[in-house]
Amino acid sequence: MEPRPEIPDQSHLPPEQRTDLAVRVNDLYVNYRTSFEKKPTLRQALMRFGRGQRAVREVEALKGISFEVRTGTSMGIIGANGAGKSTLMRTMSGILSPTKGSVEVWGQASTLLALGVGFNNNLSGRENIILGGLAAGLSREEVEERANEIAEWTELGDFIDMPMRSYSSGMFSRVSFSVAVHMEPDILMIDEALSTGDAHFREKASAKMAELRSKARAMFLVSHGLGSIKELCDEAIWIDKGHLKKAGKPDEVVEAYLDFMQAKRSATTLEDI
Structure with a gap:
């Protein structure tokens, strides 16, 4: 595998002239409305025969976040x-719309955000691999060419041809992860995927991630496993209550995050955080 050519720093150029970016997030705000069951008072319960009351709350999830990700970056x-x-x-993947600000993404993103979203539990793992490939924009011929390779990569044996409703959560996640990383994405976004499976499969998943890092335009990894962030990423950002607290090299960002968390909780571990 040939190394990726070094891309000159173009940060001094106006935004419209830059060709080195994979993602640009500018002054991003995201608000959404959610409902929850509000417990009634005794009087309300008697009047409403004990029925709960639905309340709507607006959540300010992101508040003025800005950053840029250059091509070749693992964030x-x-x-x-x-x-x-x-x-x-x-x-960033286009599932949610900004309330304010903008997100620009160059390339096609393959997302592993919620494991198995879109899968049909009544179909086999192999059939869901085909569905996942089609959803990623591949042709039927391309998907069928890769289906066997992906099925073998999951290491599920005969289970791959059984309905996914019979799978454990770990088996389910293996199929989801395998589909996402074999779609040859321009930009790969993975949310808490490396905890999938046993130690052998986690090591295999990490190796695949490293391979994708050398090929993809950019990679994003959300993880509570701070060791994985330091091992697999060359840049990192820390978000707290919707605000961007720090951006920089993974060691520096992780150290700042740990100092902050340890100031709040005197006894903790990386796994607990």
Whole structure:
């Protein structure tokens, strides 16, 4: 495999003249509305025969985030639960629309955001591999050419031809991950995928990620596994409550994040965070 040619830094050029970018996020805000069951008071419960009441809340998930990702970059995204990491990934992939600001993406993105979304549990793993390839924009011929390779890569044996409703969560995730990483994407976005499977499969998944990093225009990895961020990424951002707290080299960003978390919780581990 030939190394990727070095792309000159074009940060001094006006945005419209740059050709080195894979993704640009500019002053991004994302708000969404969600509903939840509001517990009634005793009086309300008696009047409404105990029925709950639906309340609507507006969530400000991202607040003025800006950053650029150059071609060839592997970007890690870290932060506590609810920080806005997955919302950012969904917005970059086009699943969510910005409330304010803009997201520009050059190339086709292959997303592994919610494992198995779009799969049919009544179909076999092999049949869902074909569906996943078609959803990624491949032709039927291209998908059929890759289906056997992807099926073997999952290491599920005869289970690959059984209905996915019979799969464990780990088996389900293996199929999802395998489909995503074999679609040869321009930009790969992966949210918490490296925890899939046993130690052998995690090592295999990490090797595949490293291979994709050398081929894809850019890669984004959301993970609570800070070791994976430091090992697989060459840039990182830390998001906290919708704000971009820090961007830079993974070691520096992880260190700042750990210092912040340890200031809030005196005893913790990387796995707990």
